[in-house]
Amino acid sequence: MEEDEEDEVDGEDDAPPSKKAKAAKQAMDDLFDEEDIEDDEDDDDEEDEDELAVERAARELEAAEEEDARLAEEELQTNIAESKRFVLPSGQEIEAGGRVSEDLSVIQMRIRDNLNTLRNFKELREEGRSRTEYLQVLQADLCFYYGYNDCMMERFMQLFGLDELIEALEANEVERPVTIRTNTLKTRRRDLAQALINRGVSLDPVGKWSKVGLVIFESSVPIGATPEYLAGHYLVQSASSFLPVMALSPLPNEKVLDMAAAPGGKTTHMAAMMKNTGMVVVNDFNKARTKSLFGNIHRLGCTNTVICNYDGREFPKVLGGFDRVLLDAPCSGSGVIAKDPGAKNNKSEDDFMRCSTLQKELILSAIDSVDANSKTGGFIVYSTCSIMVDENESVVDYALRKRNVKLVDTGLDFGRPGFTNFRGKRFHPTLEKTRRYYPHAHNMDGFYVAKLQKLSNEIPKRQPDEEDEAPKSNGQATAAKGSAAQNGAAAANAAKAKRKLPKPGKARAAPAGSLPSAPEADADQKTKRKVKRLQDTTVEVEGLEAKSHRQQRQERKHERRQAKRGAAAAGGSNKAAKQRKAGSA
Template sequence: MRECVRVLGNFAKRGETGRARTEYVDQLVSDIASYYGYNDFLAEKLFSLFPVAEAIEFFEANEVPRPVTIRTNTLRTRRRDLAQALINRGVNLEPIGKWTNVGLQVFESSVPIGATPEYLAGHYMLQAASSFLPVIALSPQPNERVLDMASAPGGKTTHMAALMQNTGIIFANDATKARTKSLTANVHRLGCKNVIVCSYDGREFPKVIGGFDRVLLDAPCSGTGVISKDASVKVNKSDRDFALLSHLQKQLILCAIDSVSPTSATGGYVVYSTCSVTVDENEAVVDYALKKRPHVKLVDTGLEFGVPGFTKFRGKQFHESVKLTRRFYPHVHNMDGFYVAKFKVGKPSKAKGEKEEERELKGIEMDEGEQEEITFDPEEDQPYLHEAKRQRMKAKGLRPPPRNRAAPSTATRTVTAAA
């Protein structure tokens, strides 16, 4: 592998005569798959994301466990007080970095970090540093209505509750009902009083409930960013898996956007995140959302570090604003591979031609160049309004007024054609 990397680093000078660059690349990918235990498909897919030397760093970083990190629950304590209490118990720790004021990195501990009195009292949450990122990007404000579409086991939900100071309301949803048990337990343990736990397929929103100020969608993904935690990803992912996941993610992101109120006074934001590094699950999904929902735009995530998202990849061109999204890598940031994108949702405008399509569906044809102006006579509409009122009262179990004897006549329309 080292020889292939050396040659590919300066192929013009070091390449053997008669051997193409692709031969060296194929050999290197095959060696990576064999040495690190990946199937050929995934090894090639991940290798294509990086320059040659960096690709080796990425695969090597996936063999090393990420640091143990905890998030201070500011509803119960302060980070300084928590750090001192844990140090007194024999825990060696320090703040994660300047980008978070609630995170602590644990180096070693003489007590089980998930069973200390402070943990049981809800003073902190065992949580990967990367999962702080989408909540920081979303930046929920006090008294807002927020939806966490895929919330179990509750790290991000409880983080949002702390930022909102237990005000407003958070709908913590997870499609798998069994997972809501751990979610509910963490919500209670950390003292979050503004959380409602529910279990719906994320694609059912906003039919279930909408009009949120902010929505967080930490989407189901392939897990290519957390291989150090789950080595099975190396061999159990195929092209079909990525196609199915990408399709689901595209459905979910549109539902997340539609669940946000564009008239929100303080919000109107959606954050999309995955613990994957592949383009099909990240930039391709974000670009799809921008095309399908023209009234949304990407905005800065507010994260001070991270690698900008791809605007082009292997012949695919994405919207220029996709560079505002952020990628995080294990070999660069010493945290799980992660992706974060932030949308601002505006008011949807009627697409050109929508009126004509609507009329066609109703069987009304329009001549070319025809402009229509429709006016209604209130008296002629009265029978319809009366009948609608009767139907509403019947639906509520009330006794409706008697039906008008005169049969409702067809409402007339005055159509004025453009000269």
Template sequence: MGRKLDPTNKVKRGPGKKARKQQGAETELAKFLTDEETGPKRLSSRGRKRREMNRSCQIKHHLCVCQLLTHVVVFQSCKENPELLPIERAAKKDKKLKEALDLESDEDDDEEEDDEEEQKSDAEMDEDDTIQTNTDEGERFRLPGAEESEMEGVTPLDLKSIHQRIKDNIDVLCNFSTKREPGKDRTEYISLLKKDLCTYYSYNSFLMEKFMDLFPLSELVDFLEANEIHRPVTIRTNTLKTRRRDLAQALINRGVNLDPLGKWSKVGLVIYDSSVPIGATPEYLAGQYMLQGASSFLPVMALSPQEGELVLDMSSAPGGKTTYIAQLMRNTGVIVANDANADRLKSVVGNIHRLGVTNTVVSNYDGRQFPKVMGGFDRVLLDAPCSGTGVIAKDPAVKTSKDEADIRRSAHLQKELILAAIDSVNAESSTGGYLVYCTCSITVEENECVVDYALKKRNVKLVPTGLDFGTEGFTRFRERKFHPSLKLSRRFYPHSHNMDGFFVAKLKKFSNVIPTAAAGKGNRSLQNSVDPTGNSHC
């Protein structure tokens, strides 16, 4: 019915009916009125009905007001001026009626303006309904033609349009039988989707194809979006020097906003924001905590070292996992922290001294040659060098710098390292005989393929990791079929677990004897794992 007008706060809205009727008003009104305002307006059916109702109400209102004013004016004129002649009273009455009608006309102008605003809002609502209807009943997503593709090569689409096309394309692929364009093959939609994803998220074609094989389309975008966001900063409490509650209180007093990492960790804290540099607090310098990603906790928890054991960390830099192992062993037993890069070992030594670790020996050997140096370890941790496809949020250069040759080289090195790590384990250990293999990559070639290769070449078996969460490893991937026990391994993804992409597998060595087939053909089969065409086989 229109908005209620507040007479005490009347807004000046331009000329009304009286101003339009005055002589010479056309030139003045031209300054205020536009062509749309002066031209005829086409009202909707609802607007016409409202206009007729308003006119009938106004006519009735005018009649009532005129009758009332007539009686009031006559009564007042008779009371105030009883000596006036009838003709004088009539003139005075007409004057007052005219003034009253002028006031009514001003109010009518205001009401008409309110009606116009209502009509405009109704028109906007009708337009919105029409747009929504058109959207709901619009044409289905169609693949761009040859001319459109050529135009995109000259003038690329903006990212917003590409993002919308990605969503529409995924929607079609998820409901391909009902939403596909007649005569179009699924491969055409997949090809367009890969191209758009590479453009929007800045990946090379090889890596995007790997991810499209790894994830369902509905999950793929979530993974790619998670790689654009940095993971939360996490720290590990050094229980050799303090307790988590005491450390948390000390950091809170320094203006650090933090929370426990999760029920799965008793030593982790997640840092939301801090008014002081978290890597330069007195507590950090005193060795009360270590800056360490949440995913790096997992392999040490799976290794579960016991007090008094002999443990090898084959690729130990920068020392986060080594010092965590020492913490769980309470500085008992012996840890050998090895790394092939002498420069990176400097950070290992620095962290060992800062955190108060006293049971660790540092060595600089190629891990593949380590069994010739020493063996007989109760437990071995192998955090193998990898392509880094799980830590793209930390290193965006991985998006374009990795290709098929990098994956092949990494997988070949990992297969050599895992065999050396198994040979360093003592299967007759009373408390151990375990190997934990982990990478910060999510490709199957660097994880399940490597573990499956080790199962065939050495006397080992997969055992549960002891981790209560994570995604099971693949037992089948495309045309490849792995050992059924690989479901005991665990995968971690940034979009699912809010941590870097990681793979963890725990193996138990049940015999120190190297199988004859592996001893005679191990090197040759490993060399043949990469054929001359460049294809990697598991």
């Protein structure tokens, strides 16, 4: 073996020089190539270290975003699967579970799943369950989650669609921005804004639609106690309250009426627009509220106002001939729930009915107070802080039918048009000229504004209408209904009896000396009995009519006696008081 290895070495040594040189060169090249590769790898490592120092955070952020997107997609698919598996609980199951102990997150998830099912009801509904059942469960959950009673929540569900309903309810949970109105009788908006900014107030113009409004974001000082406020340079007022006065647009030297004026924000706005000229008659039914009205008028420097305290329904008998009238009618306050959360659960159908009746009486009184022959006016603006149809469109439609008025454009550039058809009830087509404002859509209190123009001072003849009747108590309504039905039935029976009585001179006389046949005798007997019954019926009907008249007379006499007794009692008490006063003297 050693000899063989020596032979191989000797053989290599015996190789030609050129081959040895080539082999050595190839070995050196391979060595340098390996070194170059190692150097390149070292350079790459250094570059990687430099990139990690600069871009590591970006790569980690991108990876985190991709992971979040993946998880969100998985969650979405899970929610879709859960919505498909949503099983509607029955009312008994909900009551058995006990709402007081039920977690709000569970109710919120059920509301969300229920809404998803209702949006795609054909595919996601449970077999054998109707849409009404889903809506009933949704209404109950929304009432419990947001704190509404059934009456108010049902009205909200009728007014808004499913997609808009949650937005409207959530908007009522958030307070509206604080807004102020510049008093142009004493300052300009630019100067007022600069003065408040210098005091540490963050503000902006309320919008392009108003030249006097400012919205307050933050303030280091009480906004209702600054020197500018005390000097009457501005008034804290909601943005939606600007709208009725802007729609009315009173002109200088006009005679204007504010029928329900307290606390005076709209009154002082009108006085500023009229530049303290003309006359603004300011009325409010509640005498206690006129104190705040007087204070605001005095502080803002309004000198063209006259304050009075009358029932607005009787105001045409007190004073009339106005150029323009503003009626901001009392209402349910369904548009200002963010300010008054008590409106969620303290309103009933009777409350809405009473508000609607009062508003109809007030709007007729406002129309009767306006002079249709005014050269510059003849306009009435009706507004409420409610979003309910029976307090807005129904009232204006009633006024269009009862007086010679027409709806005109409000002049407001934004807001949703009023309803011309709501739940099968049709209103006058021109009601689309009225404007509606919602908290979730316009970021201001819910409001309604309508502008009417009076065409004639003549009142149309009264036509029988169910809505004309004044509201009565339950007993009075039942008695009136029964009396009307009794009188109507009696009149109908009397007319029917008179029509069926044989007319005189029409009966054919039988020949003298002839005897009637048996069939003719039977027919005569039947006719006589029929006539007798009809005559008895007529006598009975007349007796009922006379009895009804006697009852009415007795009721009137009883009322007069009660009135006299009340007057006598009042006079006696006054006389006794005078005697006691004289005795003490």
